[in-house]
Amino acid sequence: MTIRILIDGYNLIRNFPPLARTEQQDFSRGREMLLKWLAAYRQEHPGTILVVFDGAQGGGYQEERDLFRGIQVIYSPRGQTADDIIKGLITFRAANTLVVSSDRELAEFCRVRGSGTIGAREFAGRIQKRLEAVPELDEADEPLLSSGAKKKKGLSRRPSKKKKRAMKYWGKI
Numbered sequence: 001m002t003i004r005i006l007i008d009g010y011n012l013i014r015n016f017p018p019l020a021r022t023e024q025q026d027f028s029r030g031r032e033m034l035l036k037w038l039a040a041y042r043q044e045h046p047g048t049i050l051v052v053f054d055g056a057q058g059g060g061y062q063e064e065r066d067l068f069r070g071i072q073v074i075y076s077p078r079g080q081t082a083d084d085i086i087k088g089l090i091t092f093r094a095a096n097t098l099v100v101s102s103d104r105e106l107a108e109f110c111r112v113r114g115s116g117t118i119g120a121r122e123f124a125g126r127i128q129k130r131l132e133a134v135p136e137l138d139e140a141d142e143p144l145l146s147s148g149a150k151k152k153k154g155l156s157r158r159p160s161k162k163k164k165r166a167m168k169y170w171g172k173i
Helices: 009-015 017-025 027-044 082-092 104-112 120-131 161-170
Strands: 004-008 048-053 064-068 071-075 097-100 116-118
Touching: 004 009, 004 082, 009 017, 009 027, 009 048, 009 082, 009 120, 017 027, 027 048, 027 071, 027 120, 048 082, 082 097, 082 104, 097 104, 104 116, 116 120
Parallel strands: 004 048, 004 097, 048 071, 097 116
Antiparallel strands: 064 071
16 A cells, blocks of 8 residues: 655755755745656655645635656645645545644644655655665675674664654555
């Protein structure tokens, strides 16, 4: 089963320096750069990505929806924040959903309802690493396993419940 990634758009832009710099120069260009960046990620790892942008200050009176290279985009209506829209979507379907936001209140809301959460900086860092070109290894470059290597004995270090929950979601995207 695939994971649905639900992103607080401006929160991610402002927590990822290359996008934040672009947004400071041109507001709409920051959104466009984010969507192009996510579209590149989506080509490598297909799945549902939904980005919600705030329209609370100067948006229209109705929620607007758009599609950009397979990424669903929602602009919240005037008087509603992106967090409100995300909460509504999580209330409707929290299972197999990963929410990307550094907003602690929103993250706690989502966790209580059973969805995964990740901070915007951590998400951006992980996606950026996946998008970077990984050089192909030749057979000669691969490390050789010696038959005389000893296995470690004893208990392995187990990850915390929080880490296990995060790994559950990252393994699927």
